[in-house]
Amino acid sequence: MSEKKSLNFIEEIVEEDIRNGKNGGKVFTRFPPEPNGYLHIGHAKSICLNFGLAQEYGGQTNLRFDDTNPVTEETEYVESIKADVKWLGFTWVNELYASDYFDVLYAFALNLIRQGLAYVDDSSPEEIASQKGTPTEPGTPNQYRSRSVEENVTLFTEMHDGKYPDGAKVLRAKVDLTSPNMQMRDPLMYRIKHAAHHRTGDKWCIYPMYDFAHGQSDSIENITHSVCTLEFIPHRELYNWFIEKLEIFPSQQYEFARLNITYTVMSKRKMLQLVNQNFVSGWNDPRMPTISGLRRRGYTAASIREFCDRIGIAKRENLIDFSLLEFCIREELNKTAWRRMAVLDPVKVVITNYPEGQQETLHGENNPEAEGGDGGRDLPFSREVYIEREDFMEQAPKKFFRLGPGLMVRLKNAYIVKCEDFVKDEAGKITEIHCSYFPESKSGQDTSGINVKGTIHWVSVPHAKTAEIRLYDRLFTEEDMGNAEGDFEDFINPNSLTTVTAFIEPDLAQAENGQNFQFIRKGYFTVDQDSSVEKLIFNRTVTLKDTWAKEVQKS
């Protein structure tokens, strides 16, 4: 019984090519980030696609930095990108840079000049723009378009030699100023920038444009399937034109729709703005949709890969529910994360019939989803415990299965308690709850015969440790940030980060950086990179599904 997995349209193309023996059946892909920012979850989609294709069809994938613009690119970004790709679980065959090919590209440019297919233009950016026409009107040639091959060679060589200041001249391809495709109206190939490059230093003062670097780099690397996003569709004609005129390996470009997710932005430009204007603490702020931000938030590589697998690959524009990402991380962490107890908004419970000064050690399993509970830990219990303030109601509605006057609940892994009394301050705030407990209801050896509907979490007062807990919510208030009118900063959620000090069970003092936990009934949390023995810090990755909260909202 072979249930055939349905293929996305790119896999179909690849399989078709393999069937036809194209490129000897080889599949070479590349992931080509520009090192001008950190990778985000949209890149993860591309990474999973490109590396996944190669894995699936016995090929290989290069990591190639598209570093043709020295003024925006930095080594810091190179390093973060490599770390993120590795962390996602992918291995590249070659670490390459478009800047590795600057000499070759320069020779390609001279080749085209000698064929009469490129010329040096002295016009200003404004002049070039106006001479390009508009989408509905053809462009018009200028005087420089008819320069001789010799003159072009001389001028371009002089550009290369640093004879001209920034912006004085550009090299353009001589294609077709009347083309209905604006990209074909004599696109720029090289511009002058007297700027130091993160890898080539001061060697160059002219740098190739994307269009004269990307396809050629693909070709040099024998990339068979060059996969990019939709906005490059109009560039494909030019991509093919350069390859044809240079008579080099015919890489082919295919385009898919980029990822968008509700309540967040997916552009490096906007993310950089969030960082620079201190709306977040950095590229790896746990609210950021960056790989490093998600990692710090507690998302695992596997959950991100699962997400990328579920969203699919197609050409139509899309806006994915954030809840799908949340589903993916909950699904994994439910199976793997150890359970612990933490009280985020505490109120004290005194168990009046529990002998003063007495304490005992109870046991809780690490994960009820795992066979044998995946081990367990000791839980100290005493006469006074903290419980969640919201787990007590003075006037409890019918279906409130927690604590209230006369109501009974089980303390998780401990005893059943019954609320006998409570204390309020002048402001009407509950300061203390008095309960009695049933000694024969001890967890695991309950002979009390009492049935309770609710179980709540708790932490023993004398044994409790404290921790800072960072509660994250969506960064933006608007669902579709891609189509939100106006300044995106106006949609920033002022409550995207709330910090509380919580009481946590003592075992959590041993938690290690990056370790994931489920705080029972509260959600999944991970140890933040800033956490220390002196000051424990946890980030909330995601809440648990909360059907009670919905119930409350309805009424």
Added chain:
RNA sequence: UGCCCGAUAGUAUAAAGGUAGUACGACGGUUUUUGGUACCGUUUGUCUAGGUUCGAAUCCUGGUCGGGCAACCA
């Protein structure tokens, strides 16, 4: 008013001329020492008008709607 790309439940994504399916969400239920998990069930869809065909989400034509293209960015 040029050229290009797209349109299937709320959101994504399948169905390669032959029963419109899956996931997430939503809603309801069972189980439960997490109001979690698991399990069961319900709901909602082919942009439109023609054409080809025994038969169209699929092929053809027109329209509508959405997106992209005129950076010395990628």
